[in-house]
Every structure is written in C-alpha cells, then in structure tokens.
Amino acid sequence: MTETLAQMFQESVEKFPELPALMVKTEGAYTSITYRGMAQKVRGLGRGFIALGIQKKDHVALLSESRPEWAISDMALVHIGAVNVALFPNIPASQVEYSLSDSGSGTLIVSDRTQLKKAMGIRDRLKYLRIIAMEPPPDGTADVLTFDEVLKLGEASPGTDAEFDERWKAVKPEDRASIIYTSGTTGDPKGVILSHSNFVFNVKAGKHVLCFRPGEILLSFVPLNHVMGRFVDHYLPLSSGSTVAYVESLLKLRQNLQEIQPHYMLLVPRVLDMFREGILAGMTKKSRRTQVIFHWALSAGKECCRLIESRQAIPLVTSFRWFLADRLVFRKIKNRLGLQRLKFFFSGGAPLSRSTAEFFGAIRLRVMEGYGLSETAPLVTVNPSSLLKFGTVGLPLDGIEVKIADDSEILVRGPNVMQGYHNRPEDTAEVIDSQGWFHTGDIGEFDGEGYLRITDRKKNLIVLSNGKKVAPQPLENRLTESPFIAHATVIGDQRNTITALLFPSFKHLRDLAKEKKLDVDSDNNETLVSHPDIERLMKHEIDRLLPDLADFEKIRRFSIVGEELSVENGTLTPTLKVRRRMVLERYKDAVEAMYR
Incomplete structure (x- = not known):
C-alpha cells in the first residue's frame, strides 16, 4: 500500500x-x-x-x-x-x-x-x-x-x-515532506508542515476527480512551490504516468501551448481572465460578420451551460446549435491557441469569476474549479467534470469533512490537514481545535446540492459604523470582470460608507485612449487615470457590474490608482493575491481623501 x-x-x-x-x-x-x-x-x-x-x-x-x-x-x-x-x-x-x-x-x-x-x-x-x-x-x-x-x-x-x-x-507516512510558507495576505508568512501522508492522501482522493492518464501531457505553469502547483503539476501527474512539460515563461505561454498541445493545465483565475479578455479583444478586430457569428455561437454555448447547470435536459435543436457553434467557431479558436486536445483547465488559489467560468464552458473548454489551502495539502473540494456548478468550488473530496460554523466560517477535518505551523504552537492551536477541525478563515455556504460557495475571508469582512456587514470579495470579483479593472480593493470598515480603490488594466486603458483620441499622454499612468473620460468610464463599469446591491453596500466613491500592484512593491503575494493590509497602508492618503 x-x-x-x-x-x-x-x-x-x-x-x-x-x-x-x-x-x-x-x-x-x-x-x-x-x-x-x-x-x-x-x-x-x-x-x-x-x-x-x-x-x-x-x-x-x-x-x-x-x-x-x-x-x-x-x-x-x-x-x-x-x-x-x-x-x-x-x-x-x-x-x-x-x-x-x-x-x-x-x-x-x-x-x-x-x-x-x-x-x-x-x-x-x-x-x-x-x-x-x-x-x-x-x-x-x-x-x-x-x-x-x-x-x-x-x-x-x-x-x-x-x-x-x-x-x-x-x-514513514507521518514524516515531514515539506514546509510551505503561506502567502502572507494577513501578516508574516507561516511555515505549514505537511507530511508524506498529507500529500499521498490528497493525491489518492484527487485522482478520482482529476483523472490524469498515462502518456497524456500536463503543461506546468503555476510555480511548484505553490501548494496547488505541487499537487496538480507534480505529485498527481507523476503518480499517474502522465508527462509534465514546463512553460518557459508567461511571455512564451501561448507559443508553448501550441508546441505541447496539452491535455491538462492548472491556471490561476487571473490568467484565465486574461485568456478570456484576449479572445474577446481579438474578436473586436474581426469583420462584423465574424463578430455576429461568434456572439451567436457564444449565446448557444451559454444557453446549454445554463441547462446543464440547472440539471435540465438539453433539447435536440439547442444541442445541435452548440455542436454547430463548436464546429464553425470554437474549434478554430482552440486550434489557434493550442488547446485542441485539452480535457480540462483546473483553477485554484483564488476565486474564479462566474462570467469567466461560463465563458469557457460555453466554448467547450471545461474549467474544474477547486478549493484548498496550504494547510490542507491542498485540495478540499472540486467541481466534478460532469456536474459543474459555476460560482461554486464543488463538492468535498471523499474522506474529507467540511462544515460551516455558526459564524459561517468553513471548517475542514481529514487526513489532509497539516501537522501544524513550524515553531508556532500558539498559531497552530488557534486554527486546529480540540476535535481536529481546521478553521480556514474563509466564509462560505453550501447550496441545496452540497456544493460549497466561498463568500469571503473572515478577516476581510467589513463592519460599517452603523453595524451593517459587507463582504468585499464578491464585490471585488465582480469589478474585476471589467476589462479595464485589474484589481479592486473595497473599503469601509468602521466607516459610514463603502468606497473602492481601483487598479486599472493599463493596456486596455491605453488602447481606449487611442481609440477615443483622448487628449492625454497615455504613457503617463497618473495623467491617464485622472482624465475625466476615464473617471466616467470607471463609474459606468461600477454601475454596470454592481447594479443590484443593498443601499449600504453601494460604492459611494472610488479612487483610480496610477500604479500597478506587484510582488515587488509588496502589494501582491507571490501567488498574485492582493495583500489587503499593504494596499491600505501604501495608498492610505487616497483612502482618506475619499472620506474627507
């Protein structure tokens, strides 16, 4: 054994x-x-x-x-x-x-x-x-x-x-295999101790859902020191007889895709968003006729995905439209990208926007979204390939218990849970209780079919001065569905209203400035984001993407930041998650100006 x-x-x-x-x-x-x-x-x-x-x-x-x-x-x-x-x-x-x-x-x-x-x-x-x-x-x-x-x-x-x-x-199974340092979104990184048995259990459980085959190829892009990269791009394929091919760099990703034509690939949501944005941007340069055909095909795919998600039978005529859309449109896109053999993308490490998941589902590129943490080696839940539910992270793996605490925190128990934090017994005792439940720090809920939905990080929850509570992550996720917004940080803890720092996608803003012939130096980020037309654009995007909020949740003011978030300036973790505390500290003047 x-x-x-x-x-x-x-x-x-x-x-x-x-x-x-x-x-x-x-x-x-x-x-x-x-x-x-x-x-x-x-x-x-x-x-x-x-x-x-x-x-x-x-x-x-x-x-x-x-x-x-x-x-x-x-x-x-x-x-x-x-x-x-x-x-x-x-x-x-x-x-x-x-x-x-x-x-x-x-x-x-x-x-x-x-x-x-x-x-x-x-x-x-x-x-x-x-x-x-x-x-x-x-x-x-x-x-x-x-x-x-x-x-x-x-x-x-x-x-x-x-x-x-x-x-x-x-x-021995209980021997330490690795120490993986957390990304440090809320403080100093902590060393997560994972044993051989933690990893081996997760590989065995994951194989029932992520079915890698001998001789098939995974294109490795996520860093192997990342716990999800270690699991999906290293231990899982090497236990299955599959082949791991390494991407040269982000800039060579598209070329490497065409060279390898992989069967599987793990990507963080931001890269999947970039794929989607690239495909849609490419369509704007096509002829009017090509654009009409593409949007007809996309509409057919989305209709079928909605029926599948709601567990309804797809009528024969609707199914044929999707088949035709794939033959006429989607296969050409997949062939051009080197994705003609792809069985699925796997997404993890951060929430995947529903619109991106639906888009890939519609063009017949399956995205299996999962949920896990460094402390759980990593996988806890995953969307089964035949029963995907957009906006959720799927069902718990066999042998792993997941429950929702009274305060809506997600708790996990099973053989995949870490041994503890290196040299931090107090921190370990704080997150693993006497019954063996690991307190993830994430807020979530189960739907009627047992699918887990992540709402936010517990520490991120905003409590307004009137006592109303706002979960910022769903708002931030929806804002970043805009091609013009790369990152967003929603603010309001102990304040009377909600505001937001918006970090633009400067490439898209520059393209827009040239298209609209704005009188602005598009190479100067500060002058670009302060242009009245750009401010109006961002206001329009907020109203478009967040139309259905309660009055206390609405973003009353926003500030467009003329700087990109990065690992180098400390505002992004190595896994490209926003370091909320560092962002609020770095841009505190902009935050205070919104409340002045």
Missing part, C-alpha cells in the same frame, strides 16, 4: 519506465526524460545529498522556478527523508532570509543567477548556509556547489547507493 511520496514515485517508475515523465524546452525544442531516466537522476542527486551529510529530517530550501531540476530535487529530498522548504522564486532576498532563518534550513538550492544573487546577498548574515546551484555560477563565485559536483560526490561514495535505498524505504 502506497503511504509515502517515495513509494508513490517508485511505483510509477516500475509501471511506466519508458513513458516520458518530464519535458523541457532546450535549444529551441522540447525534449523529454523518461520515468526511468528521472529515477536515475533522483538517485544520483539523492546520493550526492547523502555524501554532503544531509540527514533525515534536515530542512533544505529550494528557491527556483518550475523546471525539471526542481522536480528531481524535491523527489531526491523526500527519498532521503529530508524536508523540502519550498520558496517562491519571485520573493525578494529579505523574504528568502526570513524563511531560511525561520525554518532553520542549512542548505539552499537555487536555480539561476537571479536566485543565486539573492543567496549571495544574505550569506554574510547566514554564515552556516550551504548553497547549491542548478546552473554553473559566474566565474569567481566562491563556495557554491554545482549540481554536477554534488552528483560526483555521490558517485565517489559507493556506500551512498545502498543508503539511498535504505532511506526511502524507511520513510
């Missing part, structure tokens, strides 16, 4: 030795590594780690974008009983230092020169730190081991071969 990640991988190697496990773009073309070849690399690197003196339970940090070396490093670490402390590649050096110090990691594995520069910048303060580089460091870099040197150390130590086998066979 499979109980550890090492056992899970070894079983796949035995079943699928010659199938491709990993694919990466090198010298202009994708090349593959078979399961047997990956196993040899995992063994070689694991032997090198042993020769370096890395012991069972040692914490080893991994600072890298998604690539084969990440997957091989992780598997080598879990085989020798070490703990992978996974760090986001887009965090600054200060956060790298915080995570290394907090986790007590004595070894740091980095990918390229960008990550190596961060490591070198903090080594003076962490003198015990051993650095291993996936790529050869620049000439003159002192005391940095390369992967090749680690491999040679293992080869020069014959005893490490037998010890490698002894180690992975001795790993």
Whole structure:
C-alpha cells in the first residue's frame, strides 16, 4: 500500500519506465526524460545529498522556478527523508532570509543567477548556509556547489547507493515532506508542515476527480512551490504516468501551448481572465460578420451551460446549435491557441469569476474549479467534470469533512490537514481545535446540492459604523470582470460608507485612449487615470457590474490608482493575491481623501 511520496514515485517508475515523465524546452525544442531516466537522476542527486551529510529530517530550501531540476530535487529530498522548504522564486532576498532563518534550513538550492544573487546577498548574515546551484555560477563565485559536483560526490561514495535505498524505504507516512510558507495576505508568512501522508492522501482522493492518464501531457505553469502547483503539476501527474512539460515563461505561454498541445493545465483565475479578455479583444478586430457569428455561437454555448447547470435536459435543436457553434467557431479558436486536445483547465488559489467560468464552458473548454489551502495539502473540494456548478468550488473530496460554523466560517477535518505551523504552537492551536477541525478563515455556504460557495475571508469582512456587514470579495470579483479593472480593493470598515480603490488594466486603458483620441499622454499612468473620460468610464463599469446591491453596500466613491500592484512593491503575494493590509497602508492618503 502506497503511504509515502517515495513509494508513490517508485511505483510509477516500475509501471511506466519508458513513458516520458518530464519535458523541457532546450535549444529551441522540447525534449523529454523518461520515468526511468528521472529515477536515475533522483538517485544520483539523492546520493550526492547523502555524501554532503544531509540527514533525515534536515530542512533544505529550494528557491527556483518550475523546471525539471526542481522536480528531481524535491523527489531526491523526500527519498532521503529530508524536508523540502519550498520558496517562491519571485520573493525578494529579505523574504528568502526570513524563511531560511525561520525554518532553520542549512542548505539552499537555487536555480539561476537571479536566485543565486539573492543567496549571495544574505550569506554574510547566514554564515552556516550551504548553497547549491542548478546552473554553473559566474566565474569567481566562491563556495557554491554545482549540481554536477554534488552528483560526483555521490558517485565517489559507493556506500551512498545502498543508503539511498535504505532511506526511502524507511520513510514513514507521518514524516515531514515539506514546509510551505503561506502567502502572507494577513501578516508574516507561516511555515505549514505537511507530511508524506498529507500529500499521498490528497493525491489518492484527487485522482478520482482529476483523472490524469498515462502518456497524456500536463503543461506546468503555476510555480511548484505553490501548494496547488505541487499537487496538480507534480505529485498527481507523476503518480499517474502522465508527462509534465514546463512553460518557459508567461511571455512564451501561448507559443508553448501550441508546441505541447496539452491535455491538462492548472491556471490561476487571473490568467484565465486574461485568456478570456484576449479572445474577446481579438474578436473586436474581426469583420462584423465574424463578430455576429461568434456572439451567436457564444449565446448557444451559454444557453446549454445554463441547462446543464440547472440539471435540465438539453433539447435536440439547442444541442445541435452548440455542436454547430463548436464546429464553425470554437474549434478554430482552440486550434489557434493550442488547446485542441485539452480535457480540462483546473483553477485554484483564488476565486474564479462566474462570467469567466461560463465563458469557457460555453466554448467547450471545461474549467474544474477547486478549493484548498496550504494547510490542507491542498485540495478540499472540486467541481466534478460532469456536474459543474459555476460560482461554486464543488463538492468535498471523499474522506474529507467540511462544515460551516455558526459564524459561517468553513471548517475542514481529514487526513489532509497539516501537522501544524513550524515553531508556532500558539498559531497552530488557534486554527486546529480540540476535535481536529481546521478553521480556514474563509466564509462560505453550501447550496441545496452540497456544493460549497466561498463568500469571503473572515478577516476581510467589513463592519460599517452603523453595524451593517459587507463582504468585499464578491464585490471585488465582480469589478474585476471589467476589462479595464485589474484589481479592486473595497473599503469601509468602521466607516459610514463603502468606497473602492481601483487598479486599472493599463493596456486596455491605453488602447481606449487611442481609440477615443483622448487628449492625454497615455504613457503617463497618473495623467491617464485622472482624465475625466476615464473617471466616467470607471463609474459606468461600477454601475454596470454592481447594479443590484443593498443601499449600504453601494460604492459611494472610488479612487483610480496610477500604479500597478506587484510582488515587488509588496502589494501582491507571490501567488498574485492582493495583500489587503499593504494596499491600505501604501495608498492610505487616497483612502482618506475619499472620506474627507
């Protein structure tokens, strides 16, 4: 019986030795590594780690974008009983230092020169730190081991071969596999301790819903240190005999899609929104006749999706319209994007807007939305592929209990729940109660069919000065359905009215300014957002997208910010969620001006 990640991988190697496990773009073309070849690399690197003196339970940090070396490093670490402390590649050096110090990691594995520069910048303060580089460091870099040197150390130590086998066979289900740092939307990141059994249970439960097949390809885009990326883009396909192909970068995503033509892909909602916006924007440049045909096809698809969602039979004529729409319109779009083989997108990490989910459903690109957290390894619920419900995150996985507390907080209990927060017993006791229920901090509700709907974060709930309560997330989600609004932060806690900070999609605003021939320097964000026509546009978008609010929920004032949110300025987490506290602090003058 499979109980550890090492056992899970070894079983796949035995079943699928010659199938491709990993694919990466090198010298202009994708090349593959078979399961047997990956196993040899995992063994070689694991032997090198042993020769370096890395012991069972040692914490080893991994600072890298998604690539084969990440997957091989992780598997080598879990085989020798070490703990992978996974760090986001887009965090600054200060956060790298915080995570290394907090986790007590004595070894740091980095990918390229960008990550190596961060490591070198903090080594003076962490003198015990051993650095291993996936790529050869620049000439003159002192005391940095390369992967090749680690491999040679293992080869020069014959005893490490037998010890490698002894180690992975001795790993226990309850042993730590990883520490994953939360994205820090409400405070300092906390190290979530996840065991082998946490991950293995989630993989087994997830396989019943996310049915990956041997030899089929997943295109990996979400960072593997992200818990959802680790599950969907790493452990799940590698336990199924599937192939993981790595995206080169966001800018190369469309090209890589066409080259790989994947069967599966995990994307965060913002990227799915960008896909939708791109398709719709492309249609505006087509002929009037093409636009009419497209909107007819989209209407046919949406009608069928509504019938499916309401569990009604689709009339034969309506079904034929959808079939015709797919043949005449949607297949051409999918072929152009490289999505002709796609069985489903999986979406997680943040709420997916209903309009985006409906759009992809209408054009016959299934989006399976799920819900989970780092603390639940990660998956808790998922929309079954044949019974999707837009605006929900689906049904609980088998073996996982989910209930709604009296204050509407979502509680989770099951074998997937973390062991706790590293070095934070008080924080652990605060979120896992005496009955084993994990308090997620999310507010939600079940519908009549048992589908879970996420309303907001508990800490985000706005309490107006008159005592009325407003959940900001649904309002923010609806606002970002506008092509002109990239992010929105709704404000009003302990105030008398609701206001909003709007962060535009500057590309769309610039295109509009050129189209309308506005007398404005479109390259200057500040002058662009202060133009009266842009202000009127934003007011129109608020009224259009939020027409049905209670009087106390209505946005009375708004401020358009002439700056983009980013990881670099601290307003977005590495997973591109808005850091509400940082946004309110950074733009406090704009907030106060709205209430003056």
